[in-house]
Amino acid sequence: MKKRTSIEEMNAICTMLISDFLKKFHYSNTRVIDIEDFVTRYLGTTILYEDFAVDVPGRGGFISDGEQALPVLRNGMRQFVIFPENVIVIDSSLNSMDNLAKYRFTVAHEAAHFIMCKHVGGDFTAAFHTEYVDGEYYTTEMLKEMMSFSETVANRAAACLLMPDFIVEKMLNKYNLGNKVTIYTGSKIVIPKASKTIIQQMADSMGVSFSTCYYRLQELSILDKRPLEEYAAAFSVAEDDHV
Numbered sequence: 001m002k003k004r005t006s007i008e009e010m011n012a013i014c015t016m017l018i019s020d021f022l023k024k025f026h027y028s029n030t031r032v033i034d035i036e037d038f039v040t041r042y043l044g045t046t047i048l049y050e051d052f053a054v055d056v057p058g059r060g061g062f063i064s065d066g067e068q069a070l071p072v073l074r075n076g077m078r079q080f081v082i083f084p085e086n087v088i089v090i091d092s093s094l095n096s097m098d099n100l101a102k103y104r105f106t107v108a109h110e111a112a113h114f115i116m117c118k119h120v121g122g123d124f125t126a127a128f129h130t131e132y133v134d135g136e137y138y139t140t141e142m143l144k145e146m147m148s149f150s151e152t153v154a155n156r157a158a159a160c161l162l163m164p165d166f167i168v169e170k171m172l173n174k175y176n177l178g179n180k181v182t183i184y185t186g187s188k189i190v191i192p193k194a195s196k197t198i199i200q201q202m203a204d205s206m207g208v209s210f211s212t213c214y215y216r217l218q219e220l221s222i223l224d225k226r227p228l229e230e231y232a233a234a235f236s237v238a239e240d241d242h243v
Contacts, residue, residue, distance in 0.1 A: 004149075005120050007156045010112070013119060014160040017042070031171065032207040033162050035107045043114060045086045047107065052091040053078045054128075057136035060091040061106035061129035063113050068126040085124060086114055101209040102131065105158055112157035116150070127154070159216045163206050168220060171202040179224075181217060186228030 018033060021042045027034070039045055051073040052059060062070050066085030071078055083089055088110040094103040109129040117124045127150070130142075145151065172178055176198050184190040191199070196210075203213035217223050 005116060005153065007153055009119070010116060010153055010157040011160045013115060014112070014157050015164050015166075017115065018161055018164045019166075031167055031205050033164075033167070035104050035111070035162060038161070039088065039107060039111050039114075043111060045088060045111075045114060046084075047088045047090060048083065049090050049092045049095050050074075050081070051093075056128075056130055056138070056142055058131040058133040059128050060094050060102065060131060061110045062089045063087070063110040063127050064089065065124045065126040088114075101203075101207060101212070104162060104207055105209070105212055106131075108158035108161045109154050111161060112154040113150075115157065116153065127151075129154075156219065159208075159212055159219070162208050163213065163216045165220055167206060168202070168216065168222070171205050172222060174205075175201045180222050182224045182226060184228040184231045185225045188228075190228060190231060192231065192234070 018038070021027075021038050022030065022033075025037065025041065036047060039047060050070070052062075053071040053073045062083075064070070064083035064085055064087045067082065069080035069082045070089060072081055072089075073079075088107065090103065090106060090110075093099065094106060096103075106129045110127070113127045128145075130145070130151075132138075169178075172181075181195050181198055182192065183195060184192070191214075199213055199217065200210055202217075203210050206213065208216075
């Protein structure tokens with residue numbers, strides 16, 4: 001039996017689950033997915049908060065397999081705690097308004113691991129959500145874990161849970177009249193100010209970060225990619241000389 005899924009499969013499953021969740025719990029015309037309610041009432045698991053005492057920078061979320069211990073700080077002492085299987089543990093530092101988008105994505109990421117395991121079957125494996133922090137040192141082993149296929153699928157599925165295509169479409173209609181968002185591509189990607197504003201408005205409305213929203217738009221083929229040379233027209237005052 002196949003013990004692996006694909007990004008396309010997970011996106012389809014997550015969209016279906018979020019749609020069912022919104023229907024069952026009577027969320028009408030919502031633009032922000034209540035990811036805590038989805039995890040606790042719909043998936044039936046638990047979210048706990050602890051002060052992580054891990055050595056890897058950027059680790060903010062953990063879903064337990066009931067066997068692997070998580071290092072946490074309690075009363076100033078480092079302790080290794082084994083949580084029940086499928087319990088999601090979030091670093092307490094993320095549970096604040098300043099980190100709301102990061103917190104929501106972390107919960108969604110761990111929920112994606114839960115969904116993925118139920119989908120493919122087999123023994124559940126504990127998993128961390130680690131956000132890359134510029135300037136920090138990561139071993140080769142850590143980087144392999146962060147960039148593994150499982151983590152990539154979980155990240156894409158988390159974005160799908162927080163931004164299902166039908167809600168993205170609503171936000172695109174609201175903030176850009178349903179049109180694709182223009183970016184320019186060359187050796188680097190250039191996002192003009194007007195497009196940045198649209199993406200930020202959509203991100204704020206859905207409770208996610210700018211970068212998470214941008215990559216979701218990219219995945220849904222909602223970005224209008226134009227040659228970078230076309231952007232010159234926004235700066236040049238000289239008329240074309242066709243003599």
